[in-house]
Each structure stands twice: as C-alpha cells, then as structure tokens.
Amino acid sequence: MFKKTDKGFISKYQPVIYTTDAVIFTLPPPEIASEPVVIVYRRADEKEPYFDRWALPGGMVRTNDDANDRAACERVIREKLGFPPSYLEQLQTFSGAGRDPRGWSSSVVYFTLLPWKELANWWASKPNAQLLPLSAIRKSMVSLAFDHDEILRVAIERIQAKAHYSTLPCMLLPERFTVAQMHGMYEALQGRPINMAAFRRKVEKLDFLTKVSGVFEGGAQRPAQVYRMKHREPALFDRGL
C-alpha cells in the first residue's frame, strides 16, 4: 500500500490536498452590522483556483510544521487576525474528488465565536475581508469559492443547535450585557422568535450570570440590569430554549 521515499511513505493512490478552513462568527456593533456575521476573505492574486472569489479563511495543512489539523487551523486564524482563537471546535471534514479542481481534497473545518472587542483592531486595519450576515447566508444570497456555501450551511446548523441548548453563543457578547441583548442574539442565531418571558426563566434557572452591581442600561424609565458570565466555558440548558 505504501512505499518509502525521501518524503516519507507514499500511498499508491493520488495524494490528498489536505487543508483546513475556519468559520469565524462574531457580532459587530450596530453601526457595522445588525446581526451576527461570518468572516470571509477575497482570494488574493495568483491564488488559483477561485482567484478573486470570497472564501472562508483557510490553507494547506503544513505537515512539516503543524502538529495536527487543530494546530494548523489555529495558525491560519493567527495569520489572518493576528491572534489565536480562545475557543475552537471541530465542525466537520469535507472531502472528495469534486470540491477542488486541483484534485482529491479534504478540509478539516473548525469554527470559533469571537467577541467584536478582539476583532476591532483587525477590522480597523481594513483587511481584504467581508462580514457576511447570517440572514444573507440563510437566504443563499452568498456564493463562495469551493464548497464553502455548503460548509457555512453546516456551520449555521451547528450553531443553531448549540443556541438551542447551550450558552456557547454568549461568547459573541461583550463582557457585560443585558438579558435583552442576549435574547436578541439567540433569536438571530436560531433564525426565529423566542418567547422573552420563557427565555428569562431558563436563563435564571441555569444560574450562569452574575449581576454587575450598580450598572444599568437603557432609558431612565426602564433601566435594564447588566450581567456578565460566571465562567467562560459554555453551560448546557436542561431544557431546550
């Protein structure tokens, strides 16, 4: 099955183009976008195939340097954004003969959720990037390189499921937030209205928020309590939202 060469063992089959891609979710401030977005880059000069098309940030796994595919994805994100992601979860591997004109390819895809605070400097540097609103992706209004539309579909499905039973989406919020802000983001991620009273009850029952004492937001007549999360790690709701 294998023969040994100076480049290591080589399979008798055509080698796999082995890559990684990242789905980066974030929630920009209202003046930039009114809902959660995904970051895509324009494929730069001489980057064939799909030159000039929008694509998820990604790249070859460097088997000479990268310890594994997670490390490769962290490197790709660090190269693009300037810092490694604090959270990274494997989404799925997409592979096959048809997804890259160069040959049989595989991409191990990870996703992360980053608060805008960490991305503000990157965005201010005017990167060759675009922020795709979730609603536009859901309505198939985007057309990315490779099978990245399909990857986004699976990523949104995953985040939607996680928004149903975990506090993972709170990673997108600023450090201090109101329950109304949190509720709005859950609605955006799930792509459907969520009853506010029931939402508030479930959030209270899970007991993962701490009141930030003395801080209220909103008009003087209806001040809203501000909270922060007790832990960074996501917690699970006993019952779906």
Place this chain on the structure above:
Amino acid sequence: MFKKTDKGFISKYQPVIYTTDAVIFTLPPPEIASEPVVIVYRRADEKEPYFDRWALPGGMVRTNDDANDRAACERVIREKLGFPPSYLEQLQTFSGAGRDPRGWSSSVVYFTLLPWKELANWWASKPNAQLLPLSAIRKSMVSLAFDHDEILRVAIERIQAKAHYSTLPCMLLPERFTVAQMHGMYEALQGRPINMAAFRRKVEKLDFLTKVSGVFEGGAQRPAQVYRMKHREPALFDRGL
C-alpha cells in the same frame, strides 16, 4: 505550493496518510453480551504498524475510487460486514504527526449503530473480531492500536450525549421492544441509572412509538407492552432524559 505531476498536484509538504475508521455500536443478545459493544478487528498478517493488535475497522481512503471520505468508510464497513450501514454519522477527524509511525496521518472517523439482527450472520462466520463492552472501554480496560482508545473515548462521549436528548440509541434495539428494554439500553449508553417513571413519561410525551397490538412480553403476571418505532429517523426529546 503545488506542482503538477503525473499523479496530480503534489504539495511541497510531506503527503498525509489519509485514512478512515469506523466505530460500530451494536447490542448483542444476552448470551453474547449483557450491554452495548463496539466491534474491533485484530490487525492481520503483515499489517504493520501494530500487527496483531486490536483496532477499529478502517483503511486508506482510495482517492482513485472513493468519491469522498463517507463513501470510503461505507466501503470499509461493507468489506468487513458484508453490507453497507443504514446510518453513518461523522464523529471527528483525528490527525497529526504522532499517531502513525509511518508519518503524518489523518483519519476521518464515522460511527454507526446497528441492530444485532443485521450482524448475526457476520458473527456466525467467526470473523477475526472482538466485541468490546462499553463498560470495559469506560474503565480503560482496552488498549487498541494507533490512537483508537482516544477515538473510542470521543465516540462514547458522543453517543452518551445523543442518548441524553435523542432516540438515536433505539437504532440498536430489535424491531420490537419494551420500554424496559429501551430504558436498560439508555442506562448502559449513559453509564448511569435513569429514573424509570420519568423516562416513561418523556418517551410517552415524544410520541414516537407505536403499540404492537396483542404482543406482550414477560411473565403472565406482569405482561409488558411491546412497541416499535414510528419512524427510522431519530427524534429529539424537548428535555434531557
């Protein structure tokens, strides 16, 4: 980054040993095992590395024949068991420089749940296989080739999570079963006792079973209703079990 050769485009990095492995869960009859098991094979003659060690069924992805990694895994299962799996879900990709002594390798791992009925002929043919009980895996009583212990740990974590909120585990049951049988299997998959009265309530609420009229099991004094699933596709409990 790539150069074109007669074998297609070759990366300047060492090629990845690109494989797939399958975690096959099943529930044998009581005379064979008293709990759900995973199928492992002994690595046959000349199959280095890890010759003679137990391993998950797997193999190279054949980029010349396999359309994608799912098709490769289906082929591997078909070759081992004689039929393709009716259900196959991607578990995770495991990769890196250290997991295979031949070089940087990647395995896209899938899992399936098969009722024993489909496996009875295969088992009767005395394959070079072993059935690992979940409790033995949980107690780290097994030591498989490559990183397959780690793969099993992740697979059991996944099935445990799915057993918490979905009817997926029912795929392991025979076509007709009692709620007590179902309850016992959920306990085995989750590795913890589950309150029977609450379990029965949640099962009834989900309304995914049909009574098989006239069929009762057990002693004459305490007959138990026998059911079958309304649909093959797994359903989700609104609330964790």
